[in-house]
Amino acid sequence: MKKRKKRTLLKILKDTVKKYKALYTYYFSKEPVSLTKEIIMEYNTTRCGIHHPVLCHAPYTNIFFGYDGKIGVCCYNRTHLIGTYPETSIKAACAGKPLQSLRKKIERVDLLSGCYGCRVQWQEKAYKTVLAKNYDHYSMGSPFPKCMEFELSNRCNLQCVMCSEENSSFIARERLGQEERLKPYDDKFVSELEAFIPHLQSAKFLGGEPFLISIYYKIWDKIIQLNPACEILVQTNGTILNDKIKNLLSSGNFALNISMDSLNKESFEKIRVNADFESTYENLLYFIDFCKKNKRYFGITACFIQQNWKDIPQLINFCNEYQIPITFNRVWSPPKCAIWESSYALIDEILGYYRQQKFPENNEIEKANLQAFTDLVFLLENWKEQMKDLEESEEKNVDTPESELEEQIRDSILEAIKTKNISSKRRNEIMQKLNSFFRNSKDIRNTKCFC
Numbered sequence: 001m002k003k004r005k006k007r008t009l010l011k012i013l014k015d016t017v018k019k020y021k022a023l024y025t026y027y028f029s030k031e032p033v034s035l036t037k038e039i040i041m042e043y044n045t046t047r048c049g050i051h052h053p054v055l056c057h058a059p060y061t062n063i064f065f066g067y068d069g070k071i072g073v074c075c076y077n078r079t080h081l082i083g084t085y086p087e088t089s090i091k092a093a094c095a096g097k098p099l100q101s102l103r104k105k106i107e108r109v110d111l112l113s114g115c116y117g118c119r120v121q122w123q124e125k126a127y128k129t130v131l132a133k134n135y136d137h138y139s140m141g142s143p144f145p146k147c148m149e150f151e152l153s154n155r156c157n158l159q160c161v162m163c164s165e166e167n168s169s170f171i172a173r174e175r176l177g178q179e180e181r182l183k184p185y186d187d188k189f190v191s192e193l194e195a196f197i198p199h200l201q202s203a204k205f206l207g208g209e210p211f212l213i214s215i216y217y218k219i220w221d222k223i224i225q226l227n228p229a230c231e232i233l234v235q236t237n238g239t240i241l242n243d244k245i246k247n248l249l250s251s252g253n254f255a256l257n258i259s260m261d262s263l264n265k266e267s268f269e270k271i272r273v274n275a276d277f278e279s280t281y282e283n284l285l286y287f288i289d290f291c292k293k294n295k296r297y298f299g300i301t302a303c304f305i306q307q308n309w310k311d312i313p314q315l316i317n318f319c320n321e322y323q324i325p326i327t328f329n330r331v332w333s334p335p336k337c338a339i340w341e342s343s344y345a346l347i348d349e350i351l352g353y354y355r356q357q358k359f360p361e362n363n364e365i366e367k368a369n370l371q372a373f374t375d376l377v378f379l380l381e382n383w384k385e386q387m388k389d390l391e392e393s394e395e396k397n398v399d400t401p402e403s404e405l406e407e408q409i410r411d412s413i414l415e416a417i418k419t420k421n422i423s424s425k426r427r428n429e430i431m432q433k434l435n436s437f438f439r440n441s442k443d444i445r446n447t448k449c450f451c
Contacts, residue, residue: 034109035122046127047136054140056118059103061138063094064149067166069184072114073102075149075206076131079114086184090192094145121330124382128375129328144199149206152215155180156208158237159273162305162337169208170274180208182215190218197223202231211240217248224252231255235301239275241283249290255297256287257327262302262311263318271307288322304328304376305337309350312376313357316369323365326372330379339380344387351380 035055044052054060058074065071069085071093072078080102083093093099102113111119121130138146156168165172172178197203203223210216211234223230231253238258248254262268265277272280291298302308302315312328319326331338339347354377361367410431 034111035119039122039125040109042125043122043127043130047133049136052136054103054106055109056106056115056132057135057138057140058132059099059106060140061135061142061145062147062149063090063145064151065185066151067154067181073099074131074135075151076117077114085189090196094143124379126330126375126379128371129330138201142199144196146200147202147204148193148196148200149204150216150219151206151208152185153180153182153213154208155182155212156237157212157239158209158275161271161273161307162303162331162334164334167208182213185215187218190215190222193219194222194226197226197230200227200230202233204233204235206235207237209237209240210234211236211245220248220252229253231297233257233297235259237272237275238280238283238287239272241286246290250294253296256291257299257301258284258287260284260300260302260315261305262308263314264311267308267311271303271305288324299325299327301327301329303331303337304339305331306339306342306346307337309339310353312373313354313359316359316373319369320360320366323363325365326369328372328376340383342387344384347380347384347387351377351384354380 040055043055058077062073063071063082064074064077065085066075066078069087070078070081071083071085071088071090072081080098082088082096082098082102085093088096105111105113106115118130118132121127127133135147154165154167154169154172156163156170159168159171159174163171165175165178169178169180172181200223203219205213205216205219207213220232223232233255235257236259238260259272260268260280261271263281268277268280269275288298290296300315300319302312304312316326318324330340332340335341339350354373357373359366359370359373361370
């Protein structure tokens with residue numbers, strides 16, 4: 001019983017360090033966060049084109065519009081805002097000091113301002129999946145953004161196991177009684193976009209589920225009217241298809257990415273809760289056929305999680321059969337889904353299974369899909385070593401007195417929350433909950449979270 005309790009304390013300590021240090025110490029550190037020259041050189045050899053003056057083109061070519069009016073430069077960087085709509089107009093965001101500041105940091109390879117997601121992928125040498133690569137083919141130098149990304153609403157018809165109320169109105173309604181997060185975007189926002197749409201090469205629409213978000217239809221109409229050559233890329237869960245959408249796809253330069261995590265009915269419906277596999281698969285085939293006939297881009301994006309790792313080879317074979325590129329999303333949370341923080345035994349099992357898989361490489365798409373799979377194997381090998389070290393460390397500390405483990409947890413939290421961005425009131429609340437947790441945890445085995 002005591003060892004089990006101590007192991008639980010050790011897990012809490014590990015989760016605490018991850019949660020608070022990742023969310024606070026990293027983002028608000030005053031020290032530059034950079035990469036080695038070796039990593040930069042290796043990464044540059046994998047990029048399209050010959051010369052790239054900066055590590056990431058996003059601050060020079062892209063604008064991201066997120067929930068609650070937040071304006072940034074990409075959908076990964078949620079902490080360095082260049083404005084907040086409607087207080088900041090789109091024009092002001094594109095010419096303001098926050099954007100200039102971020103550009104200077106990128107030029108110095110100082111990744112302090114919210115580039116955590118890409119930084120981890122660079123350090124893990126998962127170069128193919130680094131989000132920054134998506135912006136390499138946009139040339140720099142124009143006063144207007146070449147690409148815009150829209151995540152204006154979380155309206156969605158699904159409650160996927162790896163999702164949250166942040167990105168699904170269905171989950172938000174079930175858990176919190178909240179409705180769609182569309183404010184403050186309105187017709188005035190659509191009007192402001194008119195000056196920028198003629199200069200766009202691409203516009204990407206995220207969700208929620210884009211085909212359920214009403215304001216997107218207004219923006220799509222504007223793009224079709226003002227810049228019909230602009231690629232309109234929609235990231236959809238594939239569950240929504242009707243005559244209105246079919247007519248819309250034919251009238252604009254639409255490209256599609258379908259979120260498809262498994263072709264196994266049971267796995268698919270357990271992951272994409274509320275989705276029907278048969279109808280979604282039928283829609284998938286329609287979208288593939290449409291894009292092939294009209295020479296539009298079509299891709300599949302799969303979340304790589306504990307619930308579907310056995311189904312990944314089948315997905316790759318499907319993509320090779322239909323000559324479709326596949327992209328794997330790394331899922332950071334929740335723990336019940338994320339593979340990178342699961343266990344040494346599970347990661348070792350996945351690796352053993354994947355090393356037995358063979359895929360063709362007869363053309364560029366098959367080679368790219370093989371590389372995407374190879375990157376997964378490389379990541380798993382990396383995570384396996386990290387998990388081995390972590391579990392060995394935990395084993396050594398099983399005999400550590402409980403009072404010492406509790407003190408380590410307190411120290412970890414105190415260190416992580418020493419930032420100006422957390423109020424003293426919030427700090428006190430965190431520590432009060434932590435102390436209450438230790439006082440009341442007679443059966444600590446069933447405790448999952450304490451703040």
